[in-house]
Amino acid sequence: MSKRIKVLQLQPDYNVKAHDFADLAEQIVKALPAERYEIVAAFLRGKPQQGEPVSRADRSVYFEFSDPQLKGLRLQAMWQLYRFCRAESFDVVICNRFKPVNMLLQLNRWLRVPLCIGISHGFGEYGRYYRRLQARSLIDRAWRFVGVSPAVKQYLLDCKCGFTQQNTVAITNAIDIAQAEGLQLPRDEARRLLGIDQQVRLLGTCGRLVPVKGHVYLLQAFARLKDIYPRATLAIIGRGREEPRLLAEVDRLGLQGRVHLLGFRADALQYIRAFDIWTMPSLAEGLGLALLEGMSGHLPVIASSVPAMLPLIQGAGGLAVPPGDVNALTSALADYLRLSDQELQERGERAYAYLCASHDIESFRQQYLRLVDESLAQLNRPS
Known part of the structure; x- marks a missing residue:
């Protein structure tokens, strides 16, 4: 040998x-x-x-x-x-x-x-x-x-x-799509473990709570829509130094009970199917593996149009918004929130098909x- x-x-x-x-x-x-x-x-x-x-x-x-x-x-x-x-x-x-x-x-x-x-x-x-x-x-x-x-x-x-x-x-x-899907809990179980109401339409993301991830803009955009879409709820899985600022913003915007900062969760990918809409409002990314993780859960995506992510968003049929643009992010969230459950699922299946074809x-x-x-x-x- x-x-x-x-x-x-x-x-x-x-x-x-x-x-x-x-x-x-x-x-x-x-x-x-x-x-x-x-x-x-x-x-x-x-x-x-x-x-x-x-x-x-x-x-x-x-x-x-x-x-x-x-x-x-x-x-x-x-x-x-x-x-x-x-x-x-x-x-x-x-x-x-x-x-x-x-x-x-x-x-x-x-x-x-x-x-x-x-x-x-x-x-x-x-x-x-x-x-x-x-x-x-x-x-x-x-x-x-x-x-x-x-x-x-x-x-x-x-x-x-x-x-x-x-x-x-x-x-x-x-990402290893088969392994990722094998870790994901069914929707009802994931929501039960996260303490999320089964009836709400859940949007959000998973990642470190740091300024570059743009979570504060997501909170501000969601605040503009909370009264128009009373079933909508926002959740973020993760922890980091930005958490005190985000909690203060929840209070300032009157989002108590509508926004859940869920903290660190081991094997966070298992909760992906708890969500209906996956967001990544980052100000900068090299690629953003969390975007691919959302697609592995058959979720429609909204993300910032930073150079590394824009081709992925477009390939997945998602919605791209300029980083830090609250008006554009609000509009994109509203575009998805007004869709029926079936239409949202169809968008999610398109994202999943793109993931399988391009990021295997x-x-x-x-x-x-x-x-x-x-x-x-x-x-x-x-x-």
Whole structure:
């Protein structure tokens, strides 16, 4: 048996989930056949506690760096990562998000890993001049880059600092649809567990309560419609630093009893079918996996027309609104709220059909496998 290709997948934080339907790092592990690839998963921060899941990679490594160790020059962290990679002699390193990419860009001047792949999940990572200057000087033929949407790929190309059409691709995020649907509770049970009345028309979303998610605009838009549509109710699953502001806004707008901030829920996807309308009023997104999760529940979608999400909304037959535009969001909510239950269900089925056609996890896996295989073949080809 020939020696397996040795791959390091480097992530900033331990964040392995018991269900990996939307854990794209784990999906990349699944993409690489075990008979040909030996995979090590490494995490710069954090580690699992007793009983928590671990990566399905052949082996996991937890550096447990502190936040101060990963700021500034990061000399201690860089030295430890260098020694580790040098001892392991990896053939491929896959870096998730900016910090691991940045560290390997610097270290690979000495490590000479044959293939490095950097995955970008959003915008602004190369907004600072010194970061663009550094990337321009360090990106060489060993590097390939992935944007998680065509919009993120275009952002990288527009930075003009070493990202090119030859070394940069878009591999659109996806979810394991079958696994996601298998986790979802029936509508009545999901509502019972959330404490939501079975008779209301429920709209809302799931995600971190942070300003960039735009939840405050959703509350303001809903407040304009609450008296016109007395059966409508809004719910948000998630927690975060924005919660006090959102609670104050509920009081200010007189939305008590009509808005439910449900807090953190383990395996939140199981409650998707409690909703009738799925919303994502984000001010910015790299892709927005929560939008795909809503589609997996056969729900019609309303979301902000940020570049990464607009093609998804249009493909799903959803309603796109300018980010932060309360008037447009109010109008979109009203467009759906005035539909009959059957018409809403038809919109949801269209979204689900689009998800299956365009964001299937098997296609995602095949694209990563092809990227690794073809890049190694190119790099091994005589110049």
